[in-house]
Amino acid sequence: xxxxxxxxxxxxxxxxxxxxxxxxxxxxxxxxxxxxxxxxxxxxxxxxxxxxxxxxxxxxxxxxxxxxxxxxxxxxxxxxxxxxxxxxxxxxxxxxxxxxxxxxxxxxxxxxxxxxxxxxxxxxxxxxxxxxxxxxxxxxxxxxxxxxxxxxxxxxxxxxxxxxxxxxxxxxxxxxxxxxxxxxxxxxxxxxxxxxxxxxxxxxxxxxxxxxxxxxxxxxxxxxxxxxxxxxxxxxxxxxxxxxxxxxxxxxxxxxxxxxxxxxxxxxxxxxxxxx
Amino acid sequence: xxxxxxxxxxxxxxxxxxxxxxxxxxxxxxxxxxxxxxxxxxxxxxxxxxxxxxxxxxxxxxxxxxxxxxxxxxxxxxxxxxxxxxxxxxxxxxxxxxxxxxxxxxxxxxxxxxxxxxxxxxxxxxxxxxxxxxxxxxxxxxxxxxxxxxxxxxxxxxxxxxxxxxxxxxxxxxxxxxxxxxxxxxxxxxxxxxxxxxxxxxxxxxxxxxxxxxxxxxxxxxxxxxxxxxxxxxxxxxxxxxxxxxxxx
Numbered sequence: 001x002x003x004x005x006x007x008x009x010x011x012x013x014x015x016x017x018x019x020x021x022x023x024x025x026x027x028x029x030x031x032x033x034x035x036x037x038x039x040x041x042x043x044x045x046x047x048x049x050x051x052x053x054x055x056x057x058x059x060x061x062x063x064x065x066x067x068x069x070x071x072x073x074x075x076x077x078x079x080x081x082x083x084x085x086x087x088x089x090x091x092x093x094x095x096x097x098x099x100x101x102x103x104x105x106x107x108x109x110x111x112x113x114x115x116x117x118x119x120x121x122x123x124x125x126x127x128x129x130x131x132x133x134x135x136x137x138x139x140x141x142x143x144x145x146x147x148x149x150x151x152x153x154x155x156x157x158x159x160x161x162x163x164x165x166x167x168x169x170x171x172x173x174x175x176x177x178x179x180x181x182x183x184x185x186x187x188x189x190x191x192x193x194x195x196x197x198x199x200x201x202x203x204x205x206x207x208x209x210x211x212x213x214x215x216x217x218x219x220x221x222x223x224x225x226x227x228x229x230x231x232x233x234x235x236x237x238x239x240x241x242x243x244x245x246x247x248x249x250x251x252x253x254x255x256x257x258x259x260x261x262x263x264x265x266x267x268x269x270x271x272x273x274x275x276x
Numbered sequence: 277x278x279x280x281x282x283x284x285x286x287x288x289x290x291x292x293x294x295x296x297x298x299x300x301x302x303x304x305x306x307x308x309x310x311x312x313x314x315x316x317x318x319x320x321x322x323x324x325x326x327x328x329x330x331x332x333x334x335x336x337x338x339x340x341x342x343x344x345x346x347x348x349x350x351x352x353x354x355x356x357x358x359x360x361x362x363x364x365x366x367x368x369x370x371x372x373x374x375x376x377x378x379x380x381x382x383x384x385x386x387x388x389x390x391x392x393x394x395x396x397x398x399x400x401x402x403x404x405x406x407x408x409x410x411x412x413x414x415x416x417x418x419x420x421x422x423x424x425x426x427x428x429x430x431x432x433x434x435x436x437x438x439x440x441x442x443x444x445x446x447x448x449x450x451x452x453x454x455x456x457x458x459x460x461x462x463x464x465x466x467x468x469x470x471x472x473x474x475x476x477x478x479x480x481x482x483x484x485x486x487x488x489x490x491x492x493x494x495x496x497x498x499x500x501x502x503x504x505x506x507x508x509x510x511x512x513x514x515x516x517x518x519x520x521x522x523x524x525x
Contacts, residue, residue: 033375077440085294154395156388161375161383162367167334169388169439170358216419218374268372 001139011241013135014127018233020138021191024145025200026207026229028091030221031149033208034160039092040077040181041204045197046099047073053106056115063193070189073099077185078178088181108216123195123198125248127237134193147182149222152176154269157218202252203229206259213266229244232258281346282307283443283474284331289340291330300326300340302316302498310442313469313488314476317493317515324478325365327495329443331476332360344443358387361436365447365478369428373421375429380420381406384435385403409464425452433461437468446477462486482512494518 002019006012033037051069052062073095078275081091149156155176158166167173188200195203215221236251277344282437284306284324301323308314316324329335330385332346344361348497359386381403388451394446407413415423420431429452436444450458458481466486485508492514494502502518 007328035456149366151392153393154383154389156384157375157379158383161373161380164334164364164382166386167361168332168357168364169435170354171352172391212372212374215374217379221374 010128011238013130013132014241014247015234016135016138017127017130017138017194018237019230019248020135020142021194022203022207022229023226024138024142024187025191025195025203026226027145027149027222028187029204029206029208029229030211030218030225031156031180032184032213034205034218035088035180035259037088037092037181037184038201038205039089039096040184041188041201042196042197043077043092043096043099044070044073044185045192045200046096047105047185048189048192049103049197050099050106053103057106057110066192067189069099070185070192071182074189075181077181078174082174088117115223124155125192125194125199127194127247128241130194137174137190141187145183145187148179152179156180160218171253177178199252202255203233204256210259210262213262213268216268228258229255280310281343283310283345284308284476285341285343286330289339291335291340292338293335300335300498301330304330304340304500305499306493306500306503307416307442308474308476308491310474311469311472312474312491313465313475314487314491315482315485315511316476316478316493316495317502317511318420321496322495324495325447326498327493328362328447328476328478330406330422331361331443332357332445334362338344349497354387358439359442361439361441361444362450363429363432363436363449364447365443366424366451367428367432369418369421371421373419375420376416376425377407377412377418377434379422380417380431381434384438388439392407395456402438402440403434409437410434411445411460426454426457429453430457430461439472443474443476446475446479448478448480450479450481482508482515485511 002012002016006015008204034039047069048066053067055062055065075090076095077091080086080095081088126173130158155171158171159173160171189206191200207228207229208221210228211224215224232254233251236254237247239245240247240250286304286306289301289304290299292299302491316327318324326335330337330342331349333349337350344356349356367491368506385399385402389399389438392496407416410433412427412430412434415427420428423431424437429449431448449461453461462485465475466488469486469488474479488509489505490508490511491505492502492511493500496518502514506514
């Protein structure tokens with residue numbers, strides 16, 4: 001897609017992957033931070049781990065299995081919170097523990113059977129060994145994330161503002177909320193192979209945290225967060241590949257620096273008083 | 277000519293929270309006509325908020341029948357909530373909440389606008405009208421988190437008025453308001469009731485009620501113990517007497 005700008009195929013694929021993954025994650029980061037369910041990143045990462053481990057054990061494609069496991073857990077989060085009367089964060093913690101246990105069980109069991117299983121790819125991501133089809137999938141998920149927010153914008157904003165108030169004004173809160181959780185979980189499981197489970201958290205939290213330093217309106221946050229994430233992620237990919245540095249951790253460090261600068265410069269925290 | 281159906285009719289209603297071992301509302305029957313001003317009193321935990329949330333369908337009815345604005349609450353809770361305003365009890369928003377006053381008030385119309393549809397010119401006009409009614413037009417572009425508790429309460433009131441509800445349920449609406457704002461809101465409520473809106477208000481502050489006949493409903497342990505009309509000046513006494521009788525029963 002961006003070959004007309006970047007001749008080197010590997011660099012081009014890496015930039016495309018980082019661009020689309022960062023936009024999708026950053027849009028959803030606004031929802032994640034405002035609804036306060038940031039632990040969804042860990043949970044989905046470990047669901048993918050568990051899926052990949054089970055896939056390896058059954059000699060199936062680990063990437064496909066990790067996505068299937070992610071989608072399965074995505075379906076469970078909302079109903080589990082409601083049926084067990086737990087907060088979404090507690091449900092996520094519960095699912096995180098279960099997924100982790102399943103993943104470790106199968107990894108350990110395969111080691112005892114003499115079948116190695118490398119978790120490095122899922123932990124830290126691998127931006128330079130992606131297939132074209134995987135990048136197309138990221139384009140699709142990016143478009144779906146944007147469309148999801150545009151189509152359900154009213155409902156999403158009301159739920160973010162306050163779930164009970166949203167319900168009292170006549171919004172069907174439960175289906176929209178479940179759809180939000182599912183969309184986040186799906187995006188996370190598709191972005192895992194690029195960024196990795198450990199660093200994905202940065203993409204799911206920091207873009208919105210940076211946007212919040214400058215935006216009074218949620219609508220502005222939905223524009224600023226993906227814009228910042230795209231610039232930082234593409235810069236991270238270009239610098240990392242140019243100087244042979246690990247791309248995902250480098251991008252996470254750049255994000256952190258931008259966040260610190262944003263907090264220092266934030267007009268929302270400034271106290272202005274002029275005696276006239 | 278037959279009299280019109282009550283705008284709110286509860287018949288032998290029981291409501292229970294999920295997992296509770298006994299109902300929160302027990303055997304509640306109530307009929308309220310269009311344009312009535314109803315004050316709901318009673319001690320803490322008597323079921324006043326539960327009654328409001330049963331009327332607008334936010335809590336499940338386990339037994340009995342409820343009709344509000346001609347709709348069966350058990351089947352059409354969402355449709356009922358589009359026609360019934362509900363000001364929830366005490367709220368405080370974080371200073372960094374990324375919503376302006378105008379956006380918050382517009383949310384009041386989201387249910388009536390419907391899924392997959394965008395607000396239209398009429399919706400924004402209704403927001404401006406609601407802001408004017410509360411006298412907070414100048415706050416429209418301000419972030420809600422940066423306002424005082426009283427101002428936030430007015431914004432939520434405007435949010436409810438923006439959808440022109442037929443019934444307005446208010447849970448402790450005066451809790452964050454100073455005496456001037458209270459008088460202002462009471463005048464507004466009197467106008468709304470005068471124009472045919474039905475208002476149900478849960479409150480512990482009975483002074484400054486609008487000068488018009490009031491129906492007092494007193495609740496004790498999830499059931500209605502008093503339901504009668506009186507003048508605004510008598511409300512406090514009626515609630516006190518009901519409390520004393522319950523104490524000696």
